[in-house]
Amino acid sequence: MEDLQTAVFGGGCFWCLEAIFGQVRGVQSVESGYMGGHLPHPSYRQVCGGDTGHVEVVRVHFDPHVLSYAQLLRVFFAGHDPTTLNRQGNDAGTQYRSVIFYNSEQQHQEAEKAIACLQSSGEWSKPIVTAVEAATEFFVAEDYHQDYYANHSVQPYCQLVIAPKLKKFKEEFAAKDRIA
Numbered sequence: 001m002e003d004l005q006t007a008v009f010g011g012g013c014f015w016c017l018e019a020i021f022g023q024v025r026g027v028q029s030v031e032s033g034y035m036g037g038h039l040p041h042p043s044y045r046q047v048c049g050g051d052t053g054h055v056e057v058v059r060v061h062f063d064p065h066v067l068s069y070a071q072l073l074r075v076f077f078a079g080h081d082p083t084t085l086n087r088q089g090n091d092a093g094t095q096y097r098s099v100i101f102y103n104s105e106q107q108h109q110e111a112e113k114a115i116a117c118l119q120s121s122g123e124w125s126k127p128i129v130t131a132v133e134a135a136t137e138f139f140v141a142e143d144y145h146q147d148y149y150a151n152h153s154v155q156p157y158c159q160l161v162i163a164p165k166l167k168k169f170k171e172e173f174a175a176k177d178r179i180a
Helices: 014-021 044-048 069-078 105-121 156-177
Strands: 006-012 027-035 055-062 099-102 131-134
Touching: 006 014, 006 069, 014 027, 014 055, 014 069, 014 156, 055 069, 055 099, 069 105, 069 156, 099 105, 105 131
Parallel strands: 099 131
Antiparallel strands: 006 055, 006 099, 027 055
16 A cells, blocks of 8 residues: 555546546545535535535545556546536536646646646637646545445436446546556
């Protein structure tokens, strides 16, 4: 575990990102939680209220010998729409904003470079609105949010929102980049 690195991403509901990152070879664990706000130890209900400043995020522990941070960034951008401000599908509010919380200056530079490359690629017709911010304290979400898709795959949100994202990710991204 001492060789593992950590990355933190917010891009809509943490259940979706957790399910996607959990499919990637080199990812050792994914935790759902909250970051970026002013309230210590927030609850899900408080974060959903939209006034804590926190974002629903996933903390990804990965093996950099198997998977680079740049590859994780590609997974992140493939897993959500980085052009919508404070919204992913029907999930709306600042707690769903697209953000990369960096843990080092190297991650900061790689995140900025990835956004610039993605913006100039023309892959998205609208501007990328993903914020890049220094990581702050990570607060683990309540137990029932962890491994949500794995534990509730027949739940309607999972079937209607997460399952199609996973399918698209596997078909369009994972097979092409061979990282899952």
